[in-house]
Amino acid sequence: MGNNLLTEKRNPVRAIYFSIFVILLGSSCSDNTKELQDKYAAASAYYDENNLPDAIRSFGKVYEEDSDYKSTRLMLGKCFFFSKDLKRAKAMFAEDYARDIKRLNSGIWWYRTRFILGEDPNEIHTGISGILEQDPEKTEGWIVKGLAEEKLGKIQQAAESYKKAIEISKRLGFANYRLSKVFEKIGIESRAEEYAAQAKALGYSDKSQ
Helix, strand or coil: CHHHHHHHHHHHHHHHHHHHHHHHHHHHHHHHHHHHHHHHHHHHHHHHCCCHHHHHHHHHHHHHHCCCCCCHHHHHHHHHHHCCCHHHHHHHHHHHHHHCCCCHHHHHHHHHHHHHCCCCHHHHHHHHHHHHHHCCCCHHHHHHHHHHHHHCCCHHHHHHHHHHHHHHCCCCHHHHHHHHHHHHHHCCHHHHHHHHHHHHHCCCCHHHC
């Protein structure tokens, strides 16, 4: 009975200390979250300004603290990609896609990078087709699919993939350009010229590659 009384007397004190601890912990977590938000926002601003070295450095800091925070891996991969560090870009896209196969954008960037690196077009075609089955509105996916099909000599299928991309987003200079090249291979010059003119009107030419 005496022990119970002593316990009952101590409980309110413990409750007060516990409440203080929870408040302090919550405040600390809030501060850390705000700091991470600021770092991510700064990194995104550098990326938008095409300041890739600072973007890489800033996204790298976010990655070290919480690699799952927002789209950190994807953005870091893009920074490496546009810095022409394709092997690091590929690794970052692969990590993000493996972390969650629902991150279809990372999957598309992974296959795009693998295509540029000259990897097996059959594997790329199979993988990108799987992504498009999940979400057929992924414009970049159709373009990567078309590129793989061209590489595999599937010219008619490539034309259909590029057309699908244009159906989703009409202002795609690169897709129009590739269609002009596909119709050149098919031998339909009028269509080739039509798509080449459209690509040029959208600001895309051979020099844009």
